[in-house]
Amino acid sequence: MNFRAAPSDEEPELNLIPLIDVLLMTLIFLVVTTSFSTEARLSVRLPEASAEVKQETPSLRVTIDAKGQFYMGDQQLLNATPEVLRSALVRAAAGNKDPLVVIHADAQTPHEAVVRVMDAARRLGFTRLTFATQQPSGQSARE
Template identity: 45%
Template sequence: MKFRKGRGRVEPEINFIPLIDVLLVILIFLMATTTYSKFAELKINLPTAEAEKQVEQTKTIQIAVSANGQYAINSETAVFGSPDEFAVLLRRAAAGDPEPMIVINADAQASHQAVVNVMEAARTAGYGKLTFATQTAGK
């Protein structure tokens, strides 16, 4: 039953232009009515101190370890037989300072045991502040 003779069937098509217009209006509406808020940040008021910072001058003990295992405390050669004897020399060099800074200047070719001897003597003497001196590659 074809009621229309001679005409072919016309496919319906969807016109997207009005759809795009409506979406554009909705987008403009959303942009105009949206409020942009920052995330809540944690606001902290830090306390202030009125006192001046005290400069703490701790005594430094320079310990040099040569490549052949010789030791020097503050540029004076130190001879000892055990870490306990070396600890006595460290206490003498500290001159009563309870916690001096011990700076170990070890040669790059010094044995690991030589440096460990210094660390053990510092532990025996009760000194916990140890640091190692290095030099930059340019020097």
């Protein structure tokens, strides 16, 4: 019995296509199942205001409570539409072309309400806007 292989002219062939397929599928699986780190979150710490408030000549005080209701001075506005807000600002300005608009917003006020006041003032050409703040608890006014 002769168990030796007969000499052949064929070169041995290594097929790499299945290996590439397996590696590609492994890479796709890892990319899909990877949990992305939460370090990309934006951390915002709002500043506290401890400066002394200077009272300027006439200013318009717009107060917004935690529910998003608007007050011009001490008068509550009927609704929060931009038209009502603009007409109330015009009436309160009493002919002043660019009054100082002071926004007193509760800490729980929806962001949309503050933006609505800023937009109404901008559309009327009032460029001087500011926000009222309070002293951080535990600090005196002269620190």
